[in-house]
Amino acid sequence: ARMKQFILVLAALATLFVVSSCGQQLPPYTLGWFDQYTDHFNFATQPQKWQQRWLYVDQYWNKQQGAPILFYSGNEGDIFMFYNNTGFIFELAQQFGAYVIFAEHRYYGESLPYGSNSFTPQNLALCTVEQALADYAVLLTDVKKKNPLLANSPVITVGGSYGGMLSAWFRIKYPHIVEGALAASAPILQFHGVRSDYIFYQIVTQDYAAYGKTKKSFDLRDSFFDDSPLFLQCQPILFNSHPEGLPNYCLLG
16 A cells, blocks of 8 residues: 555656646745754764754644655755745645655754855865765655654655755665655766766757747858858868867857
8 A cells, every 4th residue: 555655756756847837826834843863974073963954844734644745855046936936846746645854954054063164175076966965865764753643654755856866875875764766867977978968958959950930040140150151261171170169069059
C-alpha cells in the first residue's frame, strides 16, 4: 500500500509540476530555524553551528501514520520565492494529505552560516552541493524524529533546475531518507566534458527554428554563411578559424 501511494504521488507530481500558483490562495506556513552544522564532514569544527531557515505547511496533512512528506529542495534563492511560486505542491498535499517542507539553501536568503561574513572567499568554501544535501538530510531526520506521526512517512523531494538536480542527487546520496524525487528541468548531465557546453542553446535554437513565424530569421542567419548578396563578407567565414566568434554565436542562437 505504501509503494502504491508513493507511485501515485510521483505520477501526480510529474503531471502537475507545470501548474502555476498564479491566483491561488497559498496556505499559511510556520517558519522555523534549525541549528545546522557549518561543516558536516569535519569533526574538528562540528560544534560550530548556524541557523537554517525552513517552512512547513501542515494544513493539508491528515496526521495519519505514513502520510507522505513533500520536501522542496531549496535552490539558489530566498525560500519565499519558491514558496510563492510552487503552488502545485499544495494541490498535491491536499490530494494525498501530505506534510510540506520548504528548506532554504545555505548561503541564500537568510540562511547564512557566517552571517554578514558568509561571502568571503574562505567562508564560501562551504557553499557546496555536498553540504547542502547534508543540511537537508539532517533537517528531515530531525523533523521525523521529533514527530512520531512522521517517523515512517515516505519523503518525496521536489525541485526545478538546480533544485531539481539537488532533488535527484538527494535521492541518490540518501536513499534511506528519500524514497522518490522529481527533478524538473534539471540539467543533471550538463557538465563540461560530459555534454556539449552549448547543448542548451542548440536545443532552444532547434525549437525556434522549427516554428513557422521565426523560421525566416533562421533562413536569414544561414545566408550569412553562404554567397547570399545580403551579406558581403570581405573573406569567407571559416568555422575552424573562428570557433568562438560570431559564426558560432549565430549558429547556436
